[in-house]
Amino acid sequence: MKYKKWLIGWIVLVAIMLTMIGGFVYKIDPYLHYHAPDTEKYYYSLDNERSQNNGIIKHFDYDALITGTSMTENFRTSEFDDIFDVKSIKVAYSGGTYKEINDNIAVALKNNPDLRVIVRSLDYDYLLSDNNSVRTDLGEYPTYLYDDNPFNDVYYLFNKDVIFSRAYDMVASARIEGAQPGITSFDSYSRWQDEYSFGKKSIIPEGISVTSGEPIHLTEEEQNIIYDNLTQNVTSLADEYPKVDFYYFFSPYSAVWWALHANDGTIYRCLEAEEYAIELILNHPNIKLYSFTNCTNITTNLNYYKDITHYGEWVNSYMLKAMREGKCLLTKENYKEYLQEERFFYTTFDYNSLNEQKDYEDDSYAGVLLGIGE
């Protein structure tokens, strides 16, 4: 066979195969990158936030969204829809920084003019992060799904995992008799509630020792970091979209989190950082800022937590209802009182008493106490 003919044949064969593979991935589109899911034919598993959220944001029909870190993963959109009378999606980013979450809200607002309500968690842990910091330690970010460069889509279209473990698997599953097409519900998407146990044994199995560290206060430099972070990643979108309601809330971390900060003296820095953040945010009328940190019946009961910060779904439900009813809402009038109360409680609380707590035999009892579940 002549070399030229061989080469032309090779090119044609490769082109045909790559077109077929790329076309196949485009048609099924497991990451929802190109179009809305074909839920009449295939079942779409939502299980990879960084790869699928961007597609959900761009191609779904919704007028409200829940976003944030793992603090929002146990929210149920069905509950949110009922309480707020909206049609919502949930796009959480485990461990996401303020920037990452804000960038994705910006995409949602740009692509969906119907969007009118946004619920978002604000983690204390990331208040002092650089305004441009993103988590590079979690895995390789699929940036090719987020930009407008069609050429780097090869990473998606010619991706063995996507081709075989996603697209082919969806087609094969659809062929099984009795298979139901559809999509993972947003109630289940990202939800981790059932994967963990809650209570003192999970959080501080060895107990907690209490010391009192030298007080560390917020510096001017740190204040500038907070300013840059919040201005860029929290308040700017609210100014840009004045008709959208932003429901932002400080996630209620457990008393153990406060204890650790009390031990090393950084509790004062945390409180001062929060105060400064609140003052910055309250200047924006379309942001409704909530804090549940003073719900000490929650934060001091370790049965609501699986670790020092992550609370169970009962707390998510409680917060949704509270936000709708305007409970725990911070205003220019009440925030000083809130801060005073918070400061007094967490700097004087007897953290040793946490060691005496008993775990509930059934984790769900924690919900009953909050009036959630049975």
Place this chain on the structure above:
Amino acid sequence: MQFNSFTFILLFLPITVVMYFVGSKIRPLFGKIILIVASVIFYAYKDWTIFAMLGISMLVNFMAAMLMKKFEKFSKFFMLLPIIINVVLLFYFKYWNFFITTSGQVLGKECAIKEMIQPIGISFFTFQQIAYIVAVYNEEIEKISLIDYLLYILYFPKILMGPLMDPVDFSQQINNSSLKKIKWDNIACGVKIFSLGLFKKVMLADVFAVGVAWGFSNVDNATAMDWILVMLFYTLEIYFDFSGYSDMAIGVSQMLNIELPINFDSPYKALSIRDFWKRWHISLTKFFTKYIYIPLGGSRKGMRLTCVNTMVVFLISGLWHGANWTFLLWGALHGIFMIIDRIFEKKEDEVFLPVRWILTYGIINVLWLLFRADNIGQWLAILRTVLKMQNTMISDGLINCFILQETCFLTEILHLQWSNVIRGFWMFVYLIFAMGICLIPENNCKNCDKMSVGTMVLAAIAFVWGLICLSSESVFVYFNF
């Protein structure tokens, strides 16, 4: 930049090949400059700062070559000086911490390890520098050209992992005007070798690597049978990894009409350790022979000195492969087996061939295991587990390493549903397939001009299959959980 990346395959390679021939058509010098620029981009794609060390090394060596020509009376000095500098730099970057740690252990002191970034490809470009300096000293290179020198050292298909190439051969090819035009036969052969090399790397080496990684992360739990398999898998991994890379390098270079030396010639068909070293990493063996073994006297000064020279070469070879006692012992054992082969050469010829093959392959396997082990103690512990043969079960973890994303697809299109009841089916398919490739066909490079519809389809499938392995799903691990 890596050969096995979208950026290289879909962007860098086609652009470089087209620009090289267009540049060469305008003026041969332009073609060379284009290749130098492309090579710098290739080398420093991820981090430009790593080019600094290579830049300094090139400056020193080229200056020495110039001075050697200018001051012929001191040519020996200007030959030795850069060689010493090259070796010292290699020692510093690659072996300093090993030296410090070992000295500390001997002296019973704790010595601080120096944090440093090892320039990529240092082991290879150091040897290329030495080869160039010696060629200038021996007057094999008559006219020194900066462009030719830069291109010889930087030439992207070989800069990171070889094959090591003779500077005279390279110079002749790069200055051959008949090789400045596009040659479809070379493009086709290059594409074929590259496609098969890509498949070897990403579909064979990388899959066996998962099995091997499983073994070494379960050292205490793996059974004797697990270790026998892991040993076989590593033998296959290292071959497909390195020979796959070499094939890609040779293929890419062939597209540019530069023939790189063959690096692997079906090494696992070897019938003795001497035979193995004639087939494994051939360009390195040739380098050691030319620059160490022969200057030491080679085999011309009696059996005793031949044995000593062989041991010296293999100890250096062991150390060159890595800074660890395992590599040194690996080199020493290979040296010993080389000597045994030399002494009993005639008697070995009388042994039944399959027995010779099994013995040779067995030794190679056991020594590769040492090469891979974290330390000699671990290697011995694994060998003890194998020899005791107390547990012949194959662990599920190891078997599951070979359940690939495409397994369901292949099961369906090949109607292999019956195989679902056979435990470890895909692992053994993989093993048999890989061994078949090692033992049955001729080497890719030797076969490269066989152009049939079959090879076209095979190369196209290998390329596409290899290409789709270059991207994987991003999985995020939230460490708080």
